Amino acid sequence: MAEEDGGQNIPAEPIEVGDDGGSSGEYYEDDQDEDGDSEDETGSDSSGHNSPQISTRSLSGSILDYPIENGRTYCGLGEGAYFMPNDEAEQTRLSIVHQIHLALLDGELAKAPIKDDIGRILDVGTGTGEWAIAMAEKYPSAEVIGTDLSAMQPDKVPENVFFEIDDAEQEWTYTQGFDLIHMRNLAGSFESWSKVYEQAFKHLNPGGYLEVRDFQMTQWAVEMPDSPAAMFTKALKSASDKAGRPLGVSHIKKAKVRQVGFVDCQVGFMALPLGTWPHDSKQKWMGKMWLIGVLEGLEAMAMRLLTIQKSWPPEAVRDLCGQVRDQLTSNTNETYTPV
Numbered sequence: 001m002a003e004e005d006g007g008q009n010i011p012a013e014p015i016e017v018g019d020d021g022g023s024s025g026e027y028y029e030d031d032q033d034e035d036g037d038s039e040d041e042t043g044s045d046s047s048g049h050n051s052p053q054i055s056t057r058s059l060s061g062s063i064l065d066y067p068i069e070n071g072r073t074y075c076g077l078g079e080g081a082y083f084m085p086n087d088e089a090e091q092t093r094l095s096i097v098h099q100i101h102l103a104l105l106d107g108e109l110a111k112a113p114i115k116d117d118i119g120r121i122l123d124v125g126t127g128t129g130e131w132a133i134a135m136a137e138k139y140p141s142a143e144v145i146g147t148d149l150s151a152m153q154p155d156k157v158p159e160n161v162f163f164e165i166d167d168a169e170q171e172w173t174y175t176q177g178f179d180l181i182h183m184r185n186l187a188g189s190f191e192s193w194s195k196v197y198e199q200a201f202k203h204l205n206p207g208g209y210l211e212v213r214d215f216q217m218t219q220w221a222v223e224m225p226d227s228p229a230a231m232f233t234k235a236l237k238s239a240s241d242k243a244g245r246p247l248g249v250s251h252i253k254k255a256k257v258r259q260v261g262f263v264d265c266q267v268g269f270m271a272l273p274l275g276t277w278p279h280d281s282k283q284k285w286m287g288k289m290w291l292i293g294v295l296e297g298l299e300a301m302a303m304r305l306l307t308i309q310k311s312w313p314p315e316a317v318r319d320l321c322g323q324v325r326d327q328l329t330s331n332t333n334e335t336y337t338p339v
């Protein structure tokens with residue numbers, strides 16, 4: 001169980017628990033190889049930072065001044081910037097995907113065996129903050145901090161949840177540790193997952209858990225070869241590699257987290273149907289929701305990466321997305337996405 005590492009003693013931290021698949025069907029083998037702080041009104045620091053951060057309660061105009069590209073707003077400019085939009089449409093897509101995760105976990109928010117009186121929770125790349133808010137509601141004793149590059153979290157939140165604008169690739173400055181660190185759907189976000197894992201390890205309390213979840217979209221190239229969907233994922237993978245922030249799930253590997261000190265790691269994948277083809281009613285619901293999420297996300301995933309990294313004209317991106325849409329809605333591919 002517990003292992004010493006640099007003075008830290010952290011037992012049993014699954015990074016991603018996929019059990020027998022539960023309601024979601026198949027279980028994939030391990031280690032697939034595919035290619036202002038939350039200052040309150042009085043100014044006190046409730047998030048455990050030792051240096052001032054930007055709080056969602058004190059956002060300056062320039063931070064909210066998001067660039068518009070091809071009709072969508074994004075956070076940051078240029079080649080190294082995060083690839084997906086942050087506008088209303090993207091927020092709706094994130095809400096749909098949140099519901100899918102809930103269904104995959106049979107209504108649970110996490111698989112790590114956390115206690116009812118859990119203390120501090122960090123949700124890295126929180127997006128709309130739905131997971132963080134749900135955790136704060138479920139665990140009233142907890143203090144939940146959600147961080148993101150974009151300020152797209154609601155203002156009205158439970159008292160025990162705090163949102164901050166923060167780049168997880170910068171040095172983490174929390175002075176108090178966390179009992180659970182959560183990272184969901186962050187594929188393509190980081191240059192170095194190892195550095196992010198290192199920081200997570202450093203900022204977990206002894207016995208704390210790191211839970212990481214992501215979709216393996218690159219599976220399309222295997223399951224639907226020589227199709228628009230395969231071309232889509234290959235183009236995105238290549239563009240994200242060029243950007244230095246690779247898409248895919250190669251960060252979900254035991255070796256990756258073990259090398260920074262984690263022990264008792266569990267890796268698993270659940271199978272999420274894509275499309276309306278399943279017969280089982282829950283599977284059908286998930287397949288339908290995932291299809292809606294994917295269709296809503298095609299252009300959102302592709303536009304910035306392919307126009308900036310591959311110099312595709314926007315019309316070419318829209319054309320490919322249209323072909324993928326036609327393919328996926330034709331229901332001829334009974335495909336699963338590993339999650």
Ligand SMILES: C[S@@+](CC[C@H](N)C(=O)[O-])C[C@H]1O[C@@H](n2cnc3c(N)ncnc32)[C@H](O)[C@@H]1O
Nearest residue numbers: 082125126127148149150167168169184185189
């Ligand atoms: C696909 S969304 C997932 C949001 C949320 N985790 C969920 O599951 O609903 C990815 C989020 O990660 C954020 N993100 C990307 N790079 C980041 C970074 N370096 N630091 C903090 N957040 C980041 C993006 O702004 C975006 O909101």
